[in-house]
Amino acid sequence: MTLEKRKAAKWKVVINIILLFIVLIWTMPTVGLFISSLRPQDEVMNTGWWTTFTDGTRFNLDNYRQVLGGRDHTYVDAAGNTVRASGDNLSQAFVNSLTVTIPSVIIPLLIAAAAAFGFAWLEFPGRKIFFTIVVALLVVPLQIALIPILRDYQRIGLTGSYLAIWLAHTGFGLPLATYLLYNYISTIPRDIFESAFLDGAKQMTVFTLLVLPLSIPAIASLAIFQFLWVWNDLLVALVFLGGTADVAVLTQRLASMVGSRGQDWHLLTAGAFVTMIIPLAVFFGLQRFFVRGLMAGSVKG
Amino acid sequence: MSEQDTSASSGGIGGRAVVTLGRILISIFIPFVAFVVLWGGFIFLRDTNAPQGIIASVAIIWGVGGVALLFWVADWVVNRLPLQTAKKLQPFVFVGPALVILGWYLFIPALRSLYLSFFDARSQAFVGLQNYVFAFTDPKMLESFVNNLMWIVLGTGGAVGFGLIIALLADRSRFEKFFKALVFLPMAISFVGAGVIWRFVYAYKPPMEEQIGLLNAMVTFFGGEPQAWFTMQPWNNIFLIVILVWLQTGYAMVIISAALKGIPSSIIEAGRIDGATEMKIIIRIIIPSIFSTLVTVATTIIIISLKIFDIVFTMTNGNYGTEVIASMQYKQMFRFLHYGRGSAIAMVLVIAVIPVMWYNLRQFSKREGF
Incomplete structure (x- = not known):
């Protein structure tokens, strides 16, 4: 018995060492990025970030100042020359990303919650066919919509506007949101609705005062999911927001920095970290809801 | 009233x-x-x-x-x-x-x-199946099919495999939450952000200089020659797929881990009493009981790999033999302004997901209450 126990304890240690090794591999790239973003340009370009641990370094926020700023920026390089560099204006892209993301999360969730309530609790002709279409659309690749919708937008002059991208994200996010909220709302006990209707409540009242508050857990999980999806999206922004700098979102700016400043590692690392700040905050703050949202299903077109 | x-x-x-x-x-x-x-x-x-x-x-x-x-x-x-x-x-x-x-x-x-998809570049003249002939015979398209297949097989296999292994190991560790949170973390990072992170890992400098990319630094540390990983055909595709695996393993792990917790402990105990080794228990009992979860997770990642775009677009832009279907479609739309071909390629993606759609619909029609 004691021998077996000792053997089991040994196994536990081995398992933990293997896991520690895997986790090290998994986090090293991100840690390297973060450390590099705080190092001065000449160090980032010439020595590996791991040398920080042995050689020491003078961490500063210069790289962040430069990628966030919109104006030109001067600094003194290692040889003592004053260098002018153009800013990447990520702070504006940051505001743009927020402007794109917040409505792109709230609008589809509002519309999907209403639709889910309709599908779950109201009788109307075509209910089953329409919902079958929603299920079928769950996995349709959004690439299918790019060309037709782009043509519509060009015709009504909507390309490059926020409305254009809000509607696009709404359309692409709706199938999953409707489907998952339907799953949730349809499990609300029937008695609750019946007593509300008997008391003479209108359907809109039932929806806003009963269904929406009861669905908060499901809506919260979905909101995190949709938030990360929209914030991290590149393709939809590229197609519908166009290339103009004043509306470009973070992912677009970062992608174009990779193209134009592929070797400026001090800027790329800082830029990448700027795009990750909000998702990481959401991730650490709301991990529980996030995991719950993932569990509910995540097949999305 | x-x-x-x-x-x-x-x-x-x-x-x-x-x-x-x-x-x-x-x-x-x-x-x-x-x-x-x-x-x-x-x-x-x-x-x-x-x-x-x-x-x-x-x-x-x-x-x-x-x-x-x-x-x-x-x-x-x-x-x-x-x-x-x-x-x-x-x-x-x-x-x-x-x-x-x-x-x-x-x-x-x-x-x-x-x-x-049956019309020409500017959607004016009917061209029949010409765009589909392009989609299925153009050398670049064929290259993208092969690459996408690699993405699907290796990306999905890698993410589900690592996810399963980590979930099984973490289930047996006291620090489960800590390990899982760190593997899960990349889920919050965009494909573009992940692209930059890994670009830095793969960074290349000529042999005489000090390497700043982690991978080349390790290669030179062990006495090898530094490599320009992104131009190494066809291996560069695998270096890109690693990024997807890194991002999606956390997702697979979380879902599989939840399924593992759902297995009644009595079945596993029964196996132990019968004297089965841990490996046998995993293969004979655990994997069969979470099989449907594995299928769901794999399907989700297959669809993600099928539509993969951001990573290729920011890392290589399809050069050096790394083209995929979605990047081909984007190029037809915006570089060549050929809406006919762009639409035909989009239809190819739709055709590819039809089996999944059919499966979803069948599951749905089995459900009660509708």
């Missing part, structure tokens, strides 16, 4: 007509006001030169408030209609907006893309 009705009936025919007319006018007036407010917001947003922060706030209030306003107005109007009609229309106040948007953004575009 009821007070109005009694006053109308006591006021005779003339009074009733006035009330009805008033109602109709109000019914038109309210939506009109709503429309003016929304249109005003749109014009303001289109033409303003206000500071970015103000535009953003107005845009958010306008967009979100506008949707709520539309719902409210639609409900208000429907409730002014005769009772029978109102009852019939009421459900559509709720499902209508979703149906219109889904129709406009996904359902009808699928049909329109099918239609456009």
Whole structure:
């Protein structure tokens, strides 16, 4: 018995060492990025970030100042020359990303919650066919919509506007949101609705005062999911927001920095970290809801 | 409402007509006001030169408030209609907006893309199957098919495999939460951000200089020659797929881990009492009982790998033999402005997901209550 126990304890240690090794591999790239973003340009370009641990370094926020700023920026390089560099204006892209993301999360969730309530609790002709279409659309690749919708937008002059991208994200996010909220709302006990209707409540009242508050857990999980999806999206922004700098979102700016400043590692690392700040905050703050949202299903077109 | 009705009936025919007319006018007036407010917001947003922060706030209030306003107005109007009609229309106040948007953004575009795929670059002349011939014979397209297949097999296999291994190991560790959180973390990072992270890992410098990329530093540490990983065909595809595996393993792990917790411990105990080794228990008991979860996770990642775009677009832009279907479609749309070919390639993606769609629909039709 004691021998077996000792053997089991040994196994536990081995398992933990293997896991520690895997986790090290998994986090090293991100840690390297973060450390590099705080190092001065000449160090980032010439020595590996791991040398920080042995050689020491003078961490500063210069790289962040430069990628966030919109104006030109001067600094003194290692040889003592004053260098002018153009800013990447990520702070504006940051505001743009927020402007794109917040409505792109709230609008589809509002519309999907209403639709889910309709599908779950109201009788109307075509209910089953329409919902079958929603299920079928769950996995349709959004690439299918790019060309037709782009043509519509060009015709009504909507390309490059926020409305254009809000509607696009709404359309692409709706199938999953409707489907998952339907799953949730349809499990609300029937008695609750019946007593509300008997008391003479209108359907809109039932929806806003009963269904929406009861669905908060499901809506919260979905909101995190949709938030990360929209914030991290590149393709939809590229197609519908166009290339103009004043509306470009973070992912677009970062992608174009990779193209134009592929070797400026001090800027790329800082830029990448700027795009990750909000998702990481959401991730650490709301991990529980996030995991719950993932569990509910995540097949999305 | 009821007070109005009694006053109308006591006021005779003339009074009733006035009330009805008033109602109709109000019914038109309210939506009109709503429309003016929304249109005003749109014009303001289109033409303003206000500071970015103000535009953003107005845009958010306008967009979100506008949707709520539309719902409210639609409900208000429907409730002014005769009772029978109102009852019939009421459900559509709720499902209508979703149906219109889904129709406009996904359902009808699928049909329109099918239609456009039979026309030329500018969608003017009918060209028959020419775009599909291009899609299935062009060397670059064939390259993208092979690459996409690699993405699907290695990306999905890698993410599900690592996810399963980590979930099984973490299940047996006291620090499960800590390990899982760190593997899960990349889920929050965008494909573009992950691209930059890994670009840095793969960074290349000539052999004489000090390597700043982790991978080349390790290679040179062990006495090897530094490599320009992104131009190494066909291995560069695998270096890109590693990024997807790194991102998606956390997802697979979380779902599989939850399924593992759902296995009744009595079955596993029974296996242990029968003297089965840990490996046998995993293969004979655990994997069969979470098989449906593995299928779901794999399907999700297969679809993600099928549509992979961002990683290729930012890392290599499809050069050095790394083209995938979605990047080909993007190029046809924006570089060559060939809407016919772009649509045909999009249809190829749709055809590829039809089996999954069919499976989903079959599962759905089995469900009760619909």
